[in-house]
Amino acid sequence: MADTPNTPDEAEMRARWGGFAFTAVNAKQAKKVIARYPEGRQRSAVMPLLDLAQRQVGEETQTQGWLPVPVIEYVAEMLDMPFMRAYEVATFYTMYNLAPVGRYHVQVCGTTPCMLRGSDDVMAACKNKGMVKGKTTPDGMFTLTEVECMGNCATAPMFQINDDNYEDLTYDSASAILEALAKGEQPKPGSQIAGRQSSEPEGGPTVLKAMVDANHDYRKEY
Amino acid sequence: MPKLTVDGVELEVPQGATVLQAAELAGKEIPRFCYHERLSIAGNCRMCLVEVKPGPPKPQASCALPAAEGQEITTNSAMVKKAREGVMEFLLINHPLDCPICDQGGECDLQDQAMAYGRGGTRYEENKRAVTEKYMGPIVKTIMTRCIHCTRCVRFAEEVAGVEDIGAIGRGEGMQITSYLEGAVQSELSGNVVDLCPVGALTSKPYAFEARPWELKKTMGIDVMDAVGTNIRFDARGREVFRVLPRINDDVNEEWASDKTRYAVDGLLRRRLDKPYIRKSGKLVEASWDEAFKAIAKQAKTAGDKVAAIAGDLVDCETMFAARELLSKMGSSLLEGRQTGLAYDVTNVAAVNFNSGFNGIENADVILLIGSNVRWEAPLVNTRIRKAIKNGAKVFAIGPETDLTYKVEWLGDDAKILKRLPKKLSDALKDAERPAVIVGGGALAVEGVHGAALKLADKFNMVRDDWNGFNVLHFSAARMGGLMLGYAQSGGMADVVAAKPKLAFFLGADEVDFGQFEDCYKVFIGHHGDKGAHAADVILPAAAYPEKNGTYVNLEGRVQFSDKAVFAPGDAREDWSILRALSDVLGHTLPFDSFAQCRAAMVAAVPQLAEEGVVSFDWSPPKLSDKPEGTLAYPIKDFYLTNAIARASQTMQRCSAELLHADDMLEAAE
Numbered sequence: 001m002a003d004t005p006n007t008p009d010e011a012e013m014r015a016r017w018g019g020f021a022f023t024a025v026n027a028k029q030a031k032k033v034i035a036r037y038p039e040g041r042q043r044s045a046v047m048p049l050l051d052l053a054q055r056q057v058g059e060e061t062q063t064q065g066w067l068p069v070p071v072i073e074y075v076a077e078m079l080d081m082p083f084m085r086a087y088e089v090a091t092f093y094t095m096y097n098l099a100p101v102g103r104y105h106v107q108v109c110g111t112t113p114c115m116l117r118g119s120d121d122v123m124a125a126c127k128n129k130g131m132v133k134g135k136t137t138p139d140g141m142f143t144l145t146e147v148e149c150m151g152n153c154a155t156a157p158m159f160q161i162n163d164d165n166y167e168d169l170t171y172d173s174a175s176a177i178l179e180a181l182a183k184g185e186q187p188k189p190g191s192q193i194a195g196r197q198s199s200e201p202e203g204g205p206t207v208l209k210a211m212v213d214a215n216h217d218y219r220k221e222y
Numbered sequence: 223m224p225k226l227t228v229d230g231v232e233l234e235v236p237q238g239a240t241v242l243q244a245a246e247l248a249g250k251e252i253p254r255f256c257y258h259e260r261l262s263i264a265g266n267c268r269m270c271l272v273e274v275k276p277g278p279p280k281p282q283a284s285c286a287l288p289a290a291e292g293q294e295i296t297t298n299s300a301m302v303k304k305a306r307e308g309v310m311e312f313l314l315i316n317h318p319l320d321c322p323i324c325d326q327g328g329e330c331d332l333q334d335q336a337m338a339y340g341r342g343g344t345r346y347e348e349n350k351r352a353v354t355e356k357y358m359g360p361i362v363k364t365i366m367t368r369c370i371h372c373t374r375c376v377r378f379a380e381e382v383a384g385v386e387d388i389g390a391i392g393r394g395e396g397m398q399i400t401s402y403l404e405g406a407v408q409s410e411l412s413g414n415v416v417d418l419c420p421v422g423a424l425t426s427k428p429y430a431f432e433a434r435p436w437e438l439k440k441t442m443g444i445d446v447m448d449a450v451g452t453n454i455r456f457d458a459r460g461r462e463v464f465r466v467l468p469r470i471n472d473d474v475n476e477e478w479a480s481d482k483t484r485y486a487v488d489g490l491l492r493r494r495l496d497k498p499y500i501r502k503s504g505k506l507v508e509a510s511w512d513e514a515f516k517a518i519a520k521q522a523k524t525a526g527d528k529v530a531a532i533a534g535d536l537v538d539c540e541t542m543f544a545a546r547e548l549l550s551k552m553g554s555s556l557l558e559g560r561q562t563g564l565a566y567d568v569t570n571v572a573a574v575n576f577n578s579g580f581n582g583i584e585n586a587d588v589i590l591l592i593g594s595n596v597r598w599e600a601p602l603v604n605t606r607i608r609k610a611i612k613n614g615a616k617v618f619a620i621g622p623e624t625d626l627t628y629k630v631e632w633l634g635d636d637a638k639i640l641k642r643l644p645k646k647l648s649d650a651l652k653d654a655e656r657p658a659v660i661v662g663g664g665a666l667a668v669e670g671v672h673g674a675a676l677k678l679a680d681k682f683n684m685v686r687d688d689w690n691g692f693n694v695l696h697f698s699a700a701r702m703g704g705l706m707l708g709y710a711q712s713g714g715m716a717d718v719v720a721a722k723p724k725l726a727f728f729l730g731a732d733e734v735d736f737g738q739f740e741d742c743y744k745v746f747i748g749h750h751g752d753k754g755a756h757a758a759d760v761i762l763p764a765a766a767y768p769e770k771n772g773t774y775v776n777l778e779g780r781v782q783f784s785d786k787a788v789f790a791p792g793d794a795r796e797d798w799s800i801l802r803a804l805s806d807v808l809g810h811t812l813p814f815d816s817f818a819q820c821r822a823a824m825v826a827a828v829p830q831l832a833e834e835g836v837v838s839f840d841w842s843p844p845k846l847s848d849k850p851e852g853t854l855a856y857p858i859k860d861f862y863l864t865n866a867i868a869r870a871s872q873t874m875q876r877c878s879a880e881l882l883h884a885d886d887m888l889e890a891a892e
Contacts, residue, residue, distance in 0.1 A: 010403065069403065082386035082387075083402055084386050084387060084388070084389040084402045085386060085389065087389065087391065087402060087403075088389045088390060088391055091391035091392050091393075092391075092392065092393045
């Protein structure tokens, strides 16, 4: 059932966040963002500003951050746009959270390439740490979400935790990352296979080997 | 003027037309859901697909495609048929099959177009999506599962109503139309989204499960809730008017109607006067027509020519004319329609008319509002001013600040500003090509404002051969007709009171301060038991606006005829016939025996009322005092409860409570 976004009680939200305002640093950044757009088109800045606001909420609550309704209204007012228009943007994009999340927002990709490469194991690793899809753990550390393609198909499976992507996961490496985060350490983002930098082939090139060191004319070999 | 062919027929279409409009000009029907003539183009329902050459070899959305020279448009090819069937099939995937219990049934675009352009059956066997209902206020009922995301309501709220409260949240299959945080839509035009909705997602809450459209008898009428003269259609069954819908008239209401126009009709069933009453030892007791007439005749004998007639806000011209004739036979001309005591000068009707016209005000480039809360006094004039702003107009206003749904430069509420205009306003008026001033009812109450406004019009050359920018905005449907029929004393109600009438006829007049008429025998001829009936000595039950034929003149001086849709309840009779019967008893028989004769006599007396259309009044403004003194205020305190019918309407009561007094309700709940 397509239900209205599962936001917390409005009165509580307003009591807690009614006085929201950008910090001096963020206010300066917001001004810079707004200045990027021509006069009369300030509304274009709504997405960066919502993100900025979400991050500030995150800092205040020691989580990834979310967007309480009064905060969305604060941004809308800043850009002189109707509340509804800003609210539409915030509900459209999944990267804006409309309800509180934990310290780490674990977004496991479950789209076809990741699924074929073992996203079920990654999901199992998360569930074994006590996470439930769509919920935050009781200690407030982790929120688990299953998401669609994050664009890391070459290094599948993956999950995104806050601003970092962790790729080439297995059950063990995923568990290790979650444990490290729980201990307060910062695991290495990116591919979890030793020696792999980005999405290059694992264990050295598999095609066009002659071109690794110097240019090579393959046309004679067709 | 591009030349193109539609299904092989060559035609020329206006510059800027779309392919859809071109096809319509060629007489082809193009199915559509999201496209609407009066809203911006969205292009998201894809129902209007046609084949266009030159162009990609695929069907194209005709509503969003500009017509161009040499196009070959095909609306009946196999490809188009298949494309429409495909779109319809997708739309129906998540649309519930609940037509038998849907209020839109019988007047549903989706139903009609599924019959005309859809496949015969369904191939879809999965579960359908369901969506939770949304609260949108006391007028609009939602069954959001039926929504096909055409976004007409969103665009209407933003573009016409100017209240950006409705929007689409979420995305893809999870997209939902809702009001902001599911609050009530704070608009007096919200009922129009019910008409705009092509499916049964937004339906009318007061009319829910009342009737099917084909059971209702449709009668063309004119609205009396404000002075706009909205063209409406009464949908009635038996003697009950179930709903009121706007008719299309581009010169008056386009195709909109305010919520009061639409939903005050349930007030026609409540607090009705359906029997004559006579006050006996302080109490009103039921009587027969005979007894009531005799009681009046007894008073008339002693009253002689000390007789007055006060017209209310909702009466038609024929009623006022019949009363005028009766009074003149009795030797009096003590007529007044401005119940609340306004006494502005009416020697020249043009000086109290909305001279620019509704279409004209759209072309104004600087508008000065003087003491007029247009949004409440004439919501459909407000939409015209919004259009003017879209065309680049600037709006200044003198009066208490209020939300008019557009950007207004407020200059304060002191009437003295008119004597020494701020520089930005005088500069704007000086540079304007078509400057306009709108004087509201609140301003006419302040001494000197009328004169100062006329002087302003003169100073900035607002009245020329091709443009008249001087406007007075009335908000009572009977006002212009009353002024044409002479229902105005130079001193207003004060003159009537000073003449000490012994007998007074109150024609549906409820807003009068009846304390002024202590020694006067008060005959109330009206349809609702409101303030007028409470104060009356004799009540003669009359017909409300759907229950009689009538002529009305709207605030731009447009004469319009309204037809009778239903019969008045009980012993109530049409107003003119009451006055005709009474005239017999009084010994001053009126010279007409039918409504047609009454209208003919009226036309003979005031020829301008003969034909429908705008009356042109000669512009010869009077010389008035132009020393404004005082503070401007708005006379309408509650938009939903401005007259006896609206006050009797449960829907209007609910609107007033939920939309205007929501804070009080919350406090009471606490």
